[in-house]
Amino acid sequence: MVSLRFLLCFLFVSSAYATIVSHDGRAITIDGHRRVLLSGSIHYPRSTPEMWPDLIKKGKEGGLDAIETYVFWNAHEPTRRQYDFSGKLDLIRFLKTIQDEGLYGVLRIGPYACAEWNYGGFPVWLHNMPGMVFRTTNKSFMDEMQNFTTMIVDMVKKEKLFASQGGPIILAQIENEYGNVMGPYGDSGKAYIKWCANMAQSLDVGVPWIMCQQNDAPQPMLNTCNGFYCDNFVPNNPNTPKMWTENWTGWFKQWGGKNPHRTTEDVAFSVARFFQRGGTFNNYYMYHGGTNFDRTAGGPYITTSYDYDAPLDEYGNLNQPKYGHLKQLHDVLHSMERTLTYGNISTIDFGNSASATIYKTEEGSSCFFGNGNENSDAKISFQGESYVIPAWSVTILPDCKNEAYNTAKITTQTSMMVKKPNEAEDTPSTLKWSWRPENVDNFILKGKGESTQTQLFDQKVVTNDQSDYLWYMTTVKFKKRDLFLGKSMSLRVNSTAHVLHAFVNGKHIGNQHAEDGKFNYVFEKDVKFKSGRNVIALLSITVGLANYGIFFESKPAGITGPIFITGRNGDETIVKDLSAHKWSYKTGLNGFENQLFRTESMSKWSVESVPFNRTMTWYKATFKAPLGNDPVVVDLMGLGKGAYHAEKCLTNCGEPTQRWYHVPRSFLNAEGDNTLVLFEEMGGNPSLVSFQTTRVGSVCANVYENKIIELSCDRKPISAIKFASFGNPHGNCGSFEKGTCESSNNTVDILTQECVGKEKCSIDVSTKKFGAPDCSGAARKLAVEVIC
Ligand SMILES: *[C@@H]1O[C@H](CO)[C@@H](O)[C@H](O)[C@H]1NC(C)=O
Numbered sequence: 001m002v003s004l005r006f007l008l009c010f011l012f013v014s015s016a017y018a019t020i021v022s023h024d025g026r027a028i029t030i031d032g033h034r035r036v037l038l039s040g041s042i043h044y045p046r047s048t049p050e051m052w053p054d055l056i057k058k059g060k061e062g063g064l065d066a067i068e069t070y071v072f073w074n075a076h077e078p079t080r081r082q083y084d085f086s087g088k089l090d091l092i093r094f095l096k097t098i099q100d101e102g103l104y105g106v107l108r109i110g111p112y113a114c115a116e117w118n119y120g121g122f123p124v125w126l127h128n129m130p131g132m133v134f135r136t137t138n139k140s141f142m143d144e145m146q147n148f149t150t151m152i153v154d155m156v157k158k159e160k161l162f163a164s165q166g167g168p169i170i171l172a173q174i175e176n177e178y179g180n181v182m183g184p185y186g187d188s189g190k191a192y193i194k195w196c197a198n199m200a201q202s203l204d205v206g207v208p209w210i211m212c213q214q215n216d217a218p219q220p221m222l223n224t225c226n227g228f229y230c231d232n233f234v235p236n237n238p239n240t241p242k243m244w245t246e247n248w249t250g251w252f253k254q255w256g257g258k259n260p261h262r263t264t265e266d267v268a269f270s271v272a273r274f275f276q277r278g279g280t281f282n283n284y285y286m287y288h289g290g291t292n293f294d295r296t297a298g299g300p301y302i303t304t305s306y307d308y309d310a311p312l313d314e315y316g317n318l319n320q321p322k323y324g325h326l327k328q329l330h331d332v333l334h335s336m337e338r339t340l341t342y343g344n345i346s347t348i349d350f351g352n353s354a355s356a357t358i359y360k361t362e363e364g365s366s367c368f369f370g371n372g373n374e375n376s377d378a379k380i381s382f383q384g385e386s387y388v389i390p391a392w393s394v395t396i397l398p399d400c401k402n403e404a405y406n407t408a409k410i411t412t413q414t415s416m417m418v419k420k421p422n423e424a425e426d427t428p429s430t431l432k433w434s435w436r437p438e439n440v441d442n443f444i445l446k447g448k449g450e451s452t453q454t455q456l457f458d459q460k461v462v463t464n465d466q467s468d469y470l471w472y473m474t475t476v477k478f479k480k481r482d483l484f485l486g487k488s489m490s491l492r493v494n495s496t497a498h499v500l501h502a503f504v505n506g507k508h509i510g511n512q513h514a515e516d517g518k519f520n521y522v523f524e525k526d527v528k529f530k531s532g533r534n535v536i537a538l539l540s541i542t543v544g545l546a547n548y549g550i551f552f553e554s555k556p557a558g559i560t561g562p563i564f565i566t567g568r569n570g571d572e573t574i575v576k577d578l579s580a581h582k583w584s585y586k587t588g589l590n591g592f593e594n595q596l597f598r599t600e601s602m603s604k605w606s607v608e609s610v611p612f613n614r615t616m617t618w619y620k621a622t623f624k625a626p627l628g629n630d631p632v633v634v635d636l637m638g639l640g641k642g643a644y645h646a647e648k649c650l651t652n653c654g655e656p657t658q659r660w661y662h663v664p665r666s667f668l669n670a671e672g673d674n675t676l677v678l679f680e681e682m683g684g685n686p687s688l689v690s691f692q693t694t695r696v697g698s699v700c701a702n703v704y705e706n707k708i709i710e711l712s713c714d715r716k717p718i719s720a721i722k723f724a725s726f727g728n729p730h731g732n733c734g735s736f737e738k739g740t741c742e743s744s745n746n747t748v749d750i751l752t753q754e755c756v757g758k759e760k761c762s763i764d765v766s767t768k769k770f771g772a773p774d775c776s777g778a779a780r781k782l783a784v785e786v787i788c
């Protein structure tokens with residue numbers, strides 16, 4: 001008896017703890033069962049540990065099975081062999097939060113991440129090691145990559161977080177999108193991929209490894225697809241299931257660029273199409289994009305906001321209807337898991353890009369009707385019934401009879417987010433500012449730095465990426481009788497500085513940055529030099545290091561020259577080549593060095609005549625945290641850096657490219673004072689800066705009859721019905737208008753009774769409730785807008 005009980009106990013323990021993850025040509029299998037897996041990317045350092053449980057819970061409620069993340073090497077190992085896993089870098093805590101929510105994890109170790117992350121996740125010290133070449137068979141690189149990868153795997157194993165140990169992680173990734181760039185690496189690239197595969201395999205994690213965008217991924221690595229559409233993707237081995245590791249839910253935003261948007265219908269179409277064509281694993285890139293805190297944005301010129309138009313917005317709010325429409329899709333796909341992963345597949349081609357795919361098992365069949373034509377609806381007949389499939393859509397019929405879902409028909413509410421002013425008590429509506437200049441005299445007047453070289457260096461080499469700022473300074477002497485003195489002379493700088501400010505003899509002569517996706521540009525300004533000693537000071541600023549491309553690690557940043565002084569006396573002449581002059585270097589700004597942003601900083605600030613439109617200026621204000629729990633943003637309207645350029649401007653001209661910055665609640669003292677410190681490089685007006693909260697302002701729906709629609713103000717009561725019409729209303733959320741036919745019932749009254757005062761209400765859109773207006777036989781719909 002005793003031994004039997006012991007045995008049972010042992011069996012229980014082993015089965016409860018270890019999960020066997022494998023795969024065949026159809027799907028990932030978990031404990032022997034083929035699975036339909038829906039996964040979403042949430043990068044832990046792009047939110048805070050306080051936000052993680054809510055984000056992951058919303059992922060689960062949105063129908064996800066798994067959360068995927070990269071691991072960010074340069075964040076964890078900022079200095080060689082000195083590690084940081086604290087706060088939002090606490091990878092283990094993030095993985096345990098996934099586990100606590102009962103979801104699976106997908107761990108993309110890389111350690112190359114790309115991800116619009118500074119330098120693609122590579123540490124800059126790695127670049128500065130002698131003879132270093134990234135992502136090829138360079139021994140120094142391979143040693144460092146193996147060292148970091150092994151350390152991450154060991155940490156995760158120690159906490160028993162791989163599924164093989166009873167943990168949540170079902171898949172791991174080595175390298176990342178290497179197939180997109182590997183051509184120029186030649187045979188070394190091929191050898192490197194083999195080495196990556198062997199190295200990963202030797203780490204013995206007990207779950208499959210994936211290699212995305214890698215057509216020659218050696219077995220047993222699984223090659224997978226990334227892109228906006230992956231329905232035509234074919235894995236490189238019949239035993240590899242069709243997996244989509246990056247389905248882009250939107251796109252990232254760049255300084256000077258417009259707000260990226262990918263429609264809900266198109267995201268849903270691409271996913272449904274992927275499953276129609278035999279896909280079984282899909283990951284949304286991103287499910288929550290979040291924020292590039294600190295100096296983590298990649299580049300150059302990627303914004304701090306990494307919202308990505310994802311199903312959860314930057315602050316963690318539901319981005320509706322995207323979130324809800326995809327949740328319904330996930331529920332339908334999960335309900336068909338068995339037929340999708342075990343059914344025999346057959347297709348019917350109806351022509352004009354319309355097709356049906358039937359998944360058939362002994363127990364029953366499931367169908368997809370796809371219409372890949374962007375302009376015309378398809379009318380098809382299937383097993384004696386006729387169906388209309390709207391243009392560019394997929395209809396899903398779990399029983400091959402009844403339409404359960406169509407990607408183009410949204411029955412989820414649209415939420416309009418609003419920003420509200422800070423309502424904290426005794427907070428004046430405007431902030432009270434003090435200021436001080438950045439102390440630049442040593443540089444612009446004296447040209448004095450920390451080290452001197454007779455060469456122009458790449459910024460990465462000098463700063464080790466410890467700062468975005470690097471001064472390059474030199475002195476030039478002219479004699480009274482110098483030919484060009486007093487005539488038209490100019491300073492010409494070939495620059496790869498992301499932003500350049502130039503000073504001559506203490507005077508700011510101009511600034512410039514690269515345009516139109518180019519890396520380099522020529523800065524040229526007329527300058528009056530004096531006889532005797534002249535000081536040239538160039539401040540080079542990085543705005544995120546390159547994160548993608550062939551040999552991207554060696555793309556220059558900073559002022560790599562050449563630098564000339566030219567003169568005009570008839571034809572242009574080069575008066576002096578300064579490239580091999582004595583250059584004095586200084587990393588960083590005084591304000592950062594003196595930690596002006598620390599509350600305990602002793603530096604003097606002035607409250608007198610706070611300047612506007614002044615370059616290189618620090619501003620400081622204290623404020624109270626906004627009341628309540630809504631996410632907090634600071635509105636940097638009025639500040640100068642990153643504003644749209646007039647010549648390229650289409651919308652929001654003169655406004656900053658990114659106006660609002662997320663300030664997570666955990667950064668704030670809920671009671672007492674908080675301090676905001678700003679550094680304005682270009683010149684701006686801080687009097688327009690304010691703190692706000694963001695929340696749902698109004699909610700809309702626009703659905704055909706015989707559907708049920710739920711309206712919710714996200715845990716706040718619905719306060720009024722702004723618009724409602726049942727018939728053929730038109731327009732969009734915020735601008736609905738009545739059509740030519742409308743129910744005579746008072747639709748607004750009906751909805752007021754059902755919804756106002758409630759946090760959510762469910763409306764049965766039927767003629768029984770709203771009456772049956774005569775819309776000449778066309779389907780009737782309800783358009784409604786409620787105020788939260
Ligand atoms: C690669 O790594 C080795 C270190 O083993 C180094 O000495 C070598 O010069 C590196 N660079 C290239 C281009 O091979």
Ligand SMILES: *[C@@H]1O[C@H](CO)[C@@H](O)[C@H](O)[C@H]1NC(C)=O
Pocket residue numbers: 081146147148150151
């Ligand atoms: C990484 O390298 C250091 C030496 O720099 C060594 O002590 C450590 O054991 C290595 N870690 C792994 C996991 O190989």
Ligand SMILES: *[C@@H]1O[C@H](CO)[C@@H](O)[C@H](O)[C@H]1NC(C)=O
Pocket residue numbers: 344360361362
């Ligand atoms: C699926 O295909 C196999 C092989 O052609 C066949 O033996 C089996 O009966 C089919 N199953 C169904 C449900 O049609």
Ligand SMILES: *[C@@H]1O[C@H](CO)[C@@H](O)[C@H](O)[C@H]1NC(C)=O
Pocket residue numbers: 494520521522561562
């Ligand atoms: C300087 O930049 C200009 C314009 O980009 C380019 O034509 C020129 O070749 C550059 N000079 C050098 C030496 O790189």
Ligand SMILES: *[C@@H]1O[C@H](CO)[C@@H](O)[C@H](O)[C@H]1NC(C)=O
Pocket residue numbers: 613683
């Ligand atoms: C700011 O200063 C620049 C030149 O220093 C000037 O061209 C610009 O008009 C000023 N802007 C405002 C808003 O005063």
Ligand SMILES: *[C@@H]1O[C@H](CO)[C@@H](O)[C@H](O)[C@H]1NC(C)=O
Pocket residue numbers: 745746750768769770771772
């Ligand atoms: C709406 O109108 C229909 C018929 O026109 C009527 O039967 C129904 O009771 C009305 N409903 C309400 C709530 O007024």
Ligand SMILES: CC(=O)N[C@H]1CO[C@H](CO)[C@@H](O)[C@@H]1O
Pocket residue numbers: 226227228229251
């Ligand atoms: C493979 C793929 O779908 N690439 C797309 C990535 O996104 C860019 C920008 O939107 C598209 O132009 C590419 O076609």
